[in-house]
Every structure is written in C-alpha cells, then in structure tokens.
Amino acid sequence: MNFDFTEEQLMIQESARDFAQSEIVPTAVERDINAEFPHAIIKKLGELGFLGMMVPPEYGGAGLDTLSYVLAMIEISKADASVGVIMSVNNSLVCYGLEKYGTDFIKQNYLTPLAKGEKLGAFALSEPEAGSDATKQKTTADKDGDFYILNGMKNWITNGINADYFLVMATTDKSKGHHGISTFLVEKGTPGFGHGKKEDKLGIRSSDTCSLTFDNCRVPKENMVWEEGKGFNFAMNTLNGGRIGIAAQALGIAEASLEASVKYSKERKAFGSTISGFQAIQFKLADMAVKLDAAKLLTFHAAAAKDAGKKYYKEAAMAKLYSSKIAVDCALDAIQIHGGYGYVREYLVERFLRDAKITEIYEGTSEIQRMVIARALLDEK
Ligand code: CAA
Numbered sequence: 345m346n347f348d349f350t351e352e353q354l355m356i357q358e359s360a361r362d363f364a365q366s367e368i369v370p371t372a373v374e375r376d377i378n379a380e381f382p383h384a385i386i387k388k389l390g391e392l393g394f395l396g397m398m399v400p401p402e403y404g405g406a407g408l409d410t411l412s413y414v415l416a417m418i419e420i421s422k423a424d425a426s427v428g429v430i431m432s433v434n435n436s437l438v439c440y441g442l443e444k445y446g447t448d449f450i451k452q453n454y455l456t457p458l459a460k461g462e463k464l465g466a467f468a469l470s471e472p473e474a475g476s477d478a479t480k481q482k483t484t485a486d487k488d489g490d491f492y493i494l495n496g497m498k499n500w501i502t503n504g505i506n507a508d509y510f511l512v513m514a515t516t517d518k519s520k521g522h523h524g525i526s527t528f529l530v531e532k533g534t535p536g537f538g539h540g541k542k543e544d545k546l547g548i549r550s551s552d553t554c555s556l557t558f559d560n561c562r563v564p565k566e567n568m569v570w571e572e573g574k575g576f577n578f579a580m581n582t583l584n585g586g587r588i589g590i591a592a593q594a595l596g597i598a599e600a601s602l603e604a605s606v607k608y609s610k611e612r613k614a615f616g617s618t619i620s621g622f623q624a625i626q627f628k629l630a631d632m633a634v635k636l637d638a639a640k641l642l643t644f645h646a647a648a649a650k651d652a653g654k655k656y657y658k659e660a661a662m663a664k665l666y667s668s669k670i671a672v673d674c675a676l677d678a679i680q681i682h683g684g685y686g687y688v689r690e691y692l693v694e695r696f697l698r699d700a701k702i703t704e705i706y707e708g709t710s711e712i713q714r715m716v717i718a719r720a721l722l723d724e725k
Contacts, residue, residue: 347644353412360416363392364423372424375550376695379542381506382427382550389427390461394420395434399443403451405459410585410647414592421596422603425699426550428596429706432589433502434458437707438465438511441582442529445570454509454529466507467586468498468556469579475499476712479522479576483558485514490565492516492528494536494558500706504539504554508532512558513575525575529567536561547698584657585650586707591643591663594671594703598639601671601678601696602632608682608691619681628677635670642666658720665713668703675700 349357368385375382389395397413399405413435421428442455457463474480483496494514501510510530517524530537540555570578606629609620619625646659675697679686686693704710 347411347641349411349415353409353415356408356412357415357419359392360394360419363388363394364419364427368420368423368427372426372550373689373692373695375424375426377549377689379544379549381552382424382430383506385427386430386464387461389420389431394431395461395464396439396459397435399439399455399459403443403459404456405439405443409651410588411644411651414588414595414643414647417589417592418596418599421593422600423596424550425593425597425696425703426548428593429502429548429551429590429702430464432586432593433467434461434465436585436589437467437582438509440585441467441511441527441578442569444581445574445578447566447569449566450529450569458509463508464503464506466501466503466510467579467582468501468504468510468512469583470499470501472497472499472555476709478579479525481513481515481522481525481576483512483514484518485516485526485528485563487516487565488562491562492565492568494528494530494561494563496558498556498558500543500553501539501556502551502553502706504556505542505552510537510556511569512556513579514558516572516575520573522576523573525579526572527569527575527578528563529569530558530561530563534561534563545702547695547700547702549698583707584660587660587664587713588643588646588650588656590703590707591639591646591660591667594664594667594700595636595639595643597671597696597700597703598632598636598667598674601674601693601700602629602636604691604693604696605629605632605678605681608685625681628681632670632674632677635673639663639667639670658717661708661713661716661720664703664708665710665717668700668710671700671703672697 393406396405485492516526543553643663646663649656678693685691
C-alpha cells in the first residue's frame with residue numbers, strides 16, 4: 345500500500361526489512377522456545393540507529409519522523425514481535441518522553457546513550473493495584489535533602505531485567521492525587537532497587553518482563569525527569585506515542601500472518617488442487633488483506649498527525665485498538681488456513697497468535713483505548 349512515503353522513509357523501511365530478515369528471523373524460533381533475550385540483535389539495532397529513531401542527532405539519535413519509525417517497527421515485528429516491543433519501549437516510551445519533557449540535566453546525561461543503543465530503557469507505570477486504573481499509584485517518593493527516597497513496587501515491566509535506565513512514576517504528594525505523581529530516572533544498580541523473577545509468558549517470550557521493587561531507594565533530586573507533579577501527564581503523553589509503536593508491532597504480526605498464509609495456500613494441495621483455489625481460503629485471505637490495510641491507514645494517520653504537531657491521542661488509541669484486534673484475527677485465520685500444521689511450532693503461525701494477544705493488553709488494554717476514544721468524541725462535541 346502506498347501512503348506517498350518519501351524516499352527516505354522507504355529507505356528506512358528497506359534497511360529495517362533487510363536487517364530483520366537476515367539477522368532476526370534465523371534465531372526467532374529458538375529464542376521464543378528458550379525465552380532468550382536477543383542481546384546481539386539489540387546491540388546491532390542500536391548501532392544502526394533503530395533504538396533512538398526520533399531523537400535529534402544532537403542527542404545521538406537518527407532524527408527521523410514517526411512514520412519512518414512505524415515502517416521500521418512493522419518490519420522488525422514481522423520478523424519477531426519480541427524484538428519489536430524492546431525497540432518500541434526504548435524509542436517511544438523512553439527516548440521520546442525524555443527528549444520531549446526531560447530537563448537539560450536528564451537529556452545531557454541520559455538521552456544520548458539511550459538513543460545510541462548503548463543503554464536500554466524501561467518504563468515503569470503499572471503496579472499490582474494500578475494497571476488500567478493508573479492514577480492509583482502506590483509507589484512513593486519522599487524528599488530527603490538532595491534525594492528522593494522511593495518505596496513500592498512496579499509490575500509487568502518490559503526490559504525490566506535488561507534495561508539500564510528506568511522511568512519510574514512515583515507519588516511525591518499524596519494529597520494531590522494524580523497531580524502529585526512525578527517521574528524519576530532510576531539507574532540499574534541503585535541500592536534498594538531490585539527486580540522480581542522473569543515472567544514465563546504466553547508470547548513475546550524473547551523479551552523480558554518482570555516486577556521492580558523499591559526499598560528505600562535513594563535517587564538524586566536531579567533525576568526527576570520533568571517538573572514535580574507532572575509524572576502522570578508525562579506517562580499519558582508518552583503512552584500516546586507508545587500506542588502508535590504497539591499498533592505498528594501488531595501490524596508486523598498481521599502482515600507476517602498474511603504472507604505465511606498466501607505462501608502456504610499456494611503450496612498445500614487438497615481435493616486435487618492447491619488450497620488457494622478454494623473460495624473458503626480466498627475469502628479469508630481477502631478479509632485479512634482488507635483488515636491489514638485498514639489498520640495500516642489508521643496507524644499511518646496517527647503517526648502523520650503526531651509528526652504534524654497535531655493532537656493525536658484519539659488517533660493513536662484507534663490505531664492500537666484496531667491493529668491489535670486484526671493482528672489476533674489474522675493470526676487465528678493463518679492457523680486455520682494451515683490446519684494442523686498451524687498448531688505446531690515448526691510453522692511459525694502459532695507464535696504469531698501468542699505474540700499478537702499481548703498487543704490488546706499492554707500500553708493500555710483495548711477497553712482503555714475505547715474509553716480514550718469515547719472521551720475524546722464526547723469532549724469534541
Ligand atoms: N493523553 C494525554 N492525557 C491523558 C490521556 C491521554 N491519552 N488520558 C488521560 N489523560 C489525562 C487526563 O487529561 C487527565 O489530566 P488532568 O487531570 O491533568 O486534566 C489525567 O490524565 C487523568 O485522566 P482522567 O481524569 O480521565 O482519569 P481516569 O482515571 O478516569 O482515566 C486513564 C485515566 C485514561 C484510564 C489512564 O489511567 C490510562 O490510560 N490507563 C491505562 C494505563 C496504561 O496504558 N498502562 C500501560 C502501562 S505501560 C506498559 O504497558 C509498558 C510496557 O512495558 C510495554
């Protein structure tokens with residue numbers, strides 16, 4: 345599908361595709377089985393500029409737009425959605441937030457290594473009792489001279505074991521509700537900061553997810569990322585961009601499902617012809633293609649709105665809601681087309697389904713996206 349991409353955007357897409365097919369695909373099955381973090385791949389992605397795609401060159405980034413990022417995310421996630429989420433978190437939840445809202449101190453000291461991929465980032469908002477209901481943060485940050493003392497727990501943190509820098513939302517003034525939440529950059533190895541066991545997940549198994557614990561963890565006051573009390577706004581604004589990244593991840597899975605299905609249906613024979621000759625298969629392929637293109641348009645639209653400096657939170661929620669839904673649909677159809685072969689690891693499509701499901705859950709469930717969209721509609725009236 346042509347969205348009038350520039351030569352530069354198409355070049356980024358092609359280089360992401362080449363890298364994904366030659367360096368990510370060959371080890372994806374094994375890493376999924378062993379739940380093995382893709383250290384070498386992430387290092388190379390950083391060297392190629394894919395971990396700080398939208399960060400200006402003065403901070404070590406590639407200085408590209410959101411559309412280029414979406415195109416690259418689709419290609420990387422098509423090869424392996426686990427690599428996709430690691431890339432998405434570093435780009436949209438960490439680098440973007442630091443670049444847009446970070447103090448000079450934060451940018452000078454932390455953004456460049458993250459954008460270059462020398463360090464990896466994580467985003468810590470969710471808690472055991474504050475998932476969708478994110479304003480109910482229990483982690484606290486109490487001022488003590490030149491430090492804040494953090495206490496509490498975070499859950500479901502992507503890159504939680506392998507990240508170097510963590511953006512942590514914590515309450516600095518309980519009396520102000522969500523306007524009393526602030527964001528801190530916490531370095532791995534800070535005394536009092538630890539992590540729980542690696543979660544044994546259904547999908548995106550090659551990425552790591554765990555809880556984080558803060559037990560009288562002293563963080564220098566300079567590591568407050570933005571202004572005191574702006575932490576919830578920071579999280580919400582950053583998540584809007586993150587939702588475009590996850591929409592792109594879902595598109596990669598859907599596209600991989602469609603391509604595998606087209607290929608298989610042209611090879612597999614039954615009742616005297618290839619199964620691509622049967623309407624039952626053709627209609628499934630057609631429906632998958634329509635859904636994929638519609639989801640792409642929503643995602644490109646959200647990315648273009650962000651690049652144009654327009655409001656894009658409703659568009660981002662729509663892109664994530666629909667792309668994640670069709671990723672699950674397309675993966676299910678791909679399994680059905682493959683029959684019994686679709687149910688075994690050797691044929692990949694079962695992984696697409698396991699990987700797709702999480703896109704309906706993280707960075708705001710589908711139910712939360714509907715809330716965001718409905719509120720935007722009602723506010724517009
Ligand atoms: N963009 C910008 N601001 C937003 C926003 C958005 N999409 N959604 C809400 N806000 C702002 C509101 O404008 C409001 O701001 P002010 O008070 O300053 O005016 C503030 O957030 C609170 O909003 P509400 O009053 O509507 O509060 P609520 O409790 O009724 O709803 C919510 C808030 C939308 C449900 C929010 O809690 C939410 O988005 N929850 C989902 C959280 C989420 O996405 N978690 C993902 C975790 S990160 C993750 O998964 C990372 C990973 O590792 C992969």
